Amino acid sequence: xxxxxxxxxxxxxxxxxxxxxxxxxxxxxxxxxxxxxxxxxxxxxxxxxxxxxxxxxxxxxxxxxxxxxxxxxxxxxxxxxxxxxxxxxxxxxxxxxxxxxxxxxxxxxxxxxxxxxxxxxxxxxxxxxxxxxxxxxxxxxxxxxxxxxxxxxxxxxxxxxxxxxxxxxxxxxxxxxxxxxxxxxxxxxxxxxxxxxxxxxxxxxxxxxxxxxxxxxxxxxxxxxxxxxxxxxxxxxxxxxxxxxxxxxxxxxxxxxxxxxxxxxxxxxxxxxxxxxxxxxxxxxxxxxxxxxxxxxxxxxxxxxxxxxxxxxxxxxxxxxxxxxxxxxxxxxxxxxxxxxxxxxxxxxxxx
Numbered sequence: 076x077x078x079x080x081x082x083x084x085x086x087x088x089x090x091x092x093x094x095x096x097x098x099x100x101x102x103x104x105x106x107x108x109x110x111x112x113x114x115x116x117x118x119x120x121x122x123x124x125x126x127x128x129x130x131x132x133x134x135x136x137x138x139x140x141x142x143x144x145x146x147x148x149x150x151x152x153x154x155x156x157x158x159x160x161x162x163x164x165x166x167x168x169x170x171x172x173x174x175x176x177x178x179x180x181x182x183x184x185x186x187x188x189x190x191x192x193x194x195x196x197x198x199x200x201x202x203x204x205x206x207x208x209x210x211x212x213x214x215x216x217x218x219x220x221x222x223x224x225x226x227x228x229x230x231x232x233x234x235x236x237x238x239x240x241x242x243x244x245x246x247x248x249x250x251x252x253x254x255x256x257x258x259x260x261x262x263x264x265x266x267x268x269x270x271x272x273x274x275x276x277x278x279x280x281x282x283x284x285x286x287x288x289x290x291x292x293x294x295x296x297x298x299x300x301x302x303x304x305x306x307x308x309x310x311x312x313x314x315x316x317x318x319x320x321x322x323x324x325x326x327x328x329x330x331x332x333x334x335x336x337x338x339x340x341x342x343x344x345x346x347x348x349x350x351x352x353x354x355x356x357x358x359x360x361x362x363x364x365x366x367x368x369x370x371x372x373x374x375x376x377x378x379x380x381x382x383x384x385x386x387x388x389x390x391x392x393x394x395x396x397x398x399x400x401x402x403x404x405x406x407x408x409x410x411x412x413x414x415x416x417x418x419x420x421x422x423x424x425x426x427x
Contacts, residue, residue: 118145122159122167133174139238165226166233173242180245224250224257225266228274231283235275247279251286258290259297264305267291271313288316292323344402351399372396376403 118131135142144151151157159167172181227250234243257263267287274280291298291306298306310317374381379401397404 117155119156120159120167120171121156122162122164125164125167127167127171129171129174137170137174137239137241141237162233162236163229166229169226169230169246170233170237170239170242173239180242180249223253225262225269227253228266228269228283231279232269232274235277243279247283250283254286254290255293258287258294261303261305264303264309267306267309267316268313271316284316284319288319288323291320292327295320295324295327344400347397347402348399351397372398372405374398374401374403375405376401379403 116131117128118134120127120129131145135145141157143149145157146152169181173179227246231243231246231250234240234246257266270280270283270287274283297303299310310320372383374383376398379398381398381400383399
């Protein structure tokens with residue numbers, strides 16, 4: 076039975092009570108390895124061979140599902156013991172710490188941790204064909220620890236299953252925040268598979284999927300290379316992820332091409348503008364010539380319409396001239412020109 080099916084069964088088995096508004100302040104201390112409830116206000120939680128004793132009021136204030144089970148006529152309510160039979164002990168422990176610390180997420184990283192990387196920290200050169208071997212961990216490394224993202228995802232799925240909304244929200248936020256740090260770890264493919272196959276279908280999960288796809292697409296050249304066999308298997312096994320990944324890669328390629336074209340166009344305009352400025356400076360050096368007309372040109376490009384001034388000493392000697400703003404060519408017969416005689420007259424009219 077998948078985790079998603081377990082979610083549906085749990086939600087279907089309880090009534091739709093509103094979350095308690097009881098104050099969460101006070102002593103919520105979690106006491107590990109206890110075998111019985113200390114008093115009527117405590118509840119024993121068991122998962123595998125792990126046991127915790129927590130404040131019942133704190134627990135039911137956070138979870139609609141557990142509130143219904145522990146305050147109704149269920150066996151758990153009468154025994155004072157709740158069994159998490161199909162859940163991960165690490166997720167249960169995170170929940171216990173969360174409620175005992177008055178809603179403070181126990182797995183949150185220190186903001187000063189420089190090892191946490193986001194999308195803006197990625198060096199663009201690393202997404203090309205550079206030597207990236209120093210960033211990659213071999214999938215044959217058996218000692219590789221569980222990824223941070225995988226643990227946050229376990230907590231998120233657990234919290235959603237038991238309607239612990241606050242815990243699910245912060246776990247999802249931490250998952251998204253650490254995605255770009257964990258993407259090159261060899262076990263990240265397991266995170267993707269868990270997210271697509273067992274996580275609930277809601278807006279938060281969709282946002283988490285978007286962040287994962289974006290992180291993988293940034294390293295497309297590495298992820299589809301020889302060191303990531305498990306990732307390539309994902310592209311075959313999980314079609315929705317494969318489609319989203321290919322679309323993101325294509326969008327990134329298109330954006331890079333647009334930036335390259337824009338930069339080339341900018342450099343070309345700068346070069347022509349510099350050449351035009353240099354030419355005008357040369358012509359201006361000959362103002363003592365008996366013939367020195369000034370011309371104000373209006374560009375005929377509908378998307379430009381800029382006005383600029385040229386000054387020449389030998390008339391229209393070139394076959395074509397170019398607008399210094401948009402590079403539109405013009406000749407003596409294809410422009411609008413307003414000509415003045417002396418420079419002071421030109422300055423006066425332009426000022427008016």
